[in-house]
Amino acid sequence: MPAPGAVLVLNAGSSSIKFGLFDISASEPALLCKGQLDEHEAKPRLVVKSPKGEDLFEQQRTEADADGDHLLAAVLSFSERQFGDHSLRAVGHRIVHGGPDYSAPVELTLDVHAKLEALTPLAPLHQPRCLAPVRTIRAIRPALIQIACFDTAFHHGLVPPVSRFAIPRRYEQSGIRRYGFHGLSFEYVAGRLVQIAPERAAKRTIIAHLGNGASLCALRDGRSVDTTMGLTPLDGLVMGTRCGTIDPGVLLYLLEHETMSAEELQRLLYHESGLLGVSGISADMRTLLASSEAAAREAVDLFTFRAAQAIAMMATTLGGLDGLVFTGGIGEHAGEIRSGIGERLAWLGVRIDAAANDAARERINAGDSAVDVFVIPTNEELTIARHCAAMLRSARVS
Ligand SMILES: Nc1ncnc2c1ncn2[C@@H]1O[C@H](COP(=O)(O)OP(=O)(O)O)[C@@H](O)[C@H]1O
Ligand SMILES: CC(=O)OP(=O)(O)O
Numbered sequence: 595m596p597a598p599g600a601v602l603v604l605n606a607g608s609s610s611i612k613f614g615l616f617d618i619s620a621s622e623p624a625l626l627c628k629g630q631l632d633e634h635e636a637k638p639r640l641v642v643k644s645p646k647g648e649d650l651f652e653q654q655r656t657e658a659d660a661d662g663d664h665l666l667a668a669v670l671s672f673s674e675r676q677f678g679d680h681s682l683r684a685v686g687h688r689i690v691h692g693g694p695d696y697s698a699p700v701e702l703t704l705d706v707h708a709k710l711e712a713l714t715p716l717a718p719l720h721q722p723r724c725l726a727p728v729r730t731i732r733a734i735r736p737a738l739i740q741i742a743c744f745d746t747a748f749h750h751g752l753v754p755p756v757s758r759f760a761i762p763r764r765y766e767q768s769g770i771r772r773y774g775f776h777g778l779s780f781e782y783v784a785g786r787l788v789q790i791a792p793e794r795a796a797k798r799t800i801i802a803h804l805g806n807g808a809s810l811c812a813l814r815d816g817r818s819v820d821t822t823m824g825l826t827p828l829d830g831l832v833m834g835t836r837c838g839t840i841d842p843g844v845l846l847y848l849l850e851h852e853t854m855s856a857e858e859l860q861r862l863l864y865h866e867s868g869l870l871g872v873s874g875i876s877a878d879m880r881t882l883l884a885s886s887e888a889a890a891r892e893a894v895d896l897f898t899f900r901a902a903q904a905i906a907m908m909a910t911t912l913g914g915l916d917g918l919v920f921t922g923g924i925g926e927h928a929g930e931i932r933s934g935i936g937e938r939l940a941w942l943g944v945r946i947d948a949a950a951n952d953a954a955r956e957r958i959n960a961g962d963s964a965v966d967v968f969v970i971p972t973n974e975e976l977t978i979a980r981h982c983a984a985m986l987r988s989a990r991v992s
C-alpha cells in the first residue's frame with residue numbers, strides 16, 4: 595500500500611546542507627521542492643527551488659541564528675505552508691557514519707541518536723553536522739518521525755581482506771576496520787546503471803563519486819566489494835580539504851617533531867589539506883580549473899593522478915574493468931578531470947570520446963573503448979526518500 599503524504603530529506607555534506615521535499619504517495623517518491631542551506635557563503639542563506647529550478651523562497655540567516663536552527667524551522671514551515679495537502683510523515687537524514695551496527699535505515703530514537711553521536715570521532719567533519727538538525731527538529735516537532743539513512747550501509751558486506759587493516763587483530767574486534775562512505779550516492783548510481791545499461795549490471799564496474807568529499811566504489815553484481823574510504827571519510831582520494839591516503843609515518847612525525855596536538859592534526863588533515871592545501875588557493879575545483887597559477891595546476895594534477903591510481907587499485911579487486919561511472923559535483927561537471935583520468939587509464943583500455951565528454955552525455959566512451967564510461971548525476975536525496983517511504987509503508991517506525 596502506498597503511504598500518502600510527504601517526507602523531508604536532509605543531506606548534510608561537508609560543504610553544504612541540501613534538502614528535498616518528496617511526495618511519497620506513489621511507489622516512486624516525487625520531488626516537490628529542493629534547496630540548500632549554504633553556510634560557506636559570506637551571508638548564509640536558505641534557498642528553495644521548484645523541481646525545475648525556479649526560485650520559490652529565500653531567507654538569510656540572521657546574526658541571532660548562529661547554528662542555523664531558524665533556517666531549518668523555516669524549511670519545515672515553508673513545506674507545511676506550501677504543500678499542506680501533503681502531510682509531513684517523516685524527516686529522512688543522511689547520516690555519514692553508521693558504525694558496525696547499522697546496515698539499513700533506522701528510526702532515530704533517542705537511543706539510536708546517542709549511539710550515532712558516539713561515532714563522532716570516526717567522522718568529525720560530518721557526524722555533528724548530520725545530527726544537529728535531528729536535535730533541532732525533535733525540539734520543534736517532537737512527534738515527527740525521523741529516520742537515519744547511512745553512508746556506510748551500502749558497504750556493509752565488505753569482508754577481509756578488503757575490510758582489514760594490517761594492525762593487531764584485537765583492534766578489528768573493537769570496530770577498527772574499513773567501512774566506506776558515499777553509500778547513498780553509490781546505491782542511487784548503481785540503480786540508474788541497471789536502468790541505463792542492464793547488460794552492464796553484472797559486470798565489473800567502478801563508480802567515482804568526485805565531490806567535495808570523494809571516493810570510489812568497486813561494484814560486482816550491483817554490490818560494493820571495495821571502496822577507497824576506510825574507518826573515516828579521510829582515506830583514499832585527494833579531496834577538497836582532506837588529504838586522502840597518506841603515509842601514517844607523516845602523522846607520527848607531525849605529532850612528535852612538530853609537537854602538534856591531536857586536535858591540530860585533525861584540523862590539518864580534514865580542513866587544511868587536499869586541493870586547498872596543495873594549491874594554497876581554493877578547495878573548489880571550479881576555481882582551480884579557472885586559475886592560471888602553477889600551484890592550482892599541480893593540485894588538479896595530483897587529484898587526477900591519485901583518482902586514476904585508485905581506479906587501477908579497485909580494478910585489481912574486481913579482476914578487471916568493464917564500466918566506469920563519474921558522479922558528484924566534479925564527476926558530473928568537470929570534463930577536464932574526466933578526460934585527465936581517462937588518459938591515465940588508457941592502458942586499461944579506457945577511451946573517452948571528446949565530444950561526448952564535453953557535452954557530459956550519459957555515455958562518454960569512444961567506440962573502441964574496452965570500458966564503458968558513463969556520467970550519471972547522483973541523487974542521494976531520492977535514495978533517502980525511497981528508504982523512508984519503504985519504512986513508512988512497512989510500518990517499521992513507531
Ligand atoms: N561546473 C563545474 N566544474 C568543475 N567543478 C565543479 C563544477 N560544479 C561543481 N564542481 C565542483 O564540485 C565540488 C562539490 O561537489 P558536491 O558533490 O556538490 O559537494 P558535496 O560533497 O558538498 O555534496 C566542488 O569542488 C565544485 O568546485
Ligand atoms: C562522506 C563524505 O565525504 O561526504 P561529503 O562528500 O558530503 O563530504
Ligand SMILES: [Mg+2]
Nearest residue numbers: 607805806807
Ligand atoms: Mg556530497
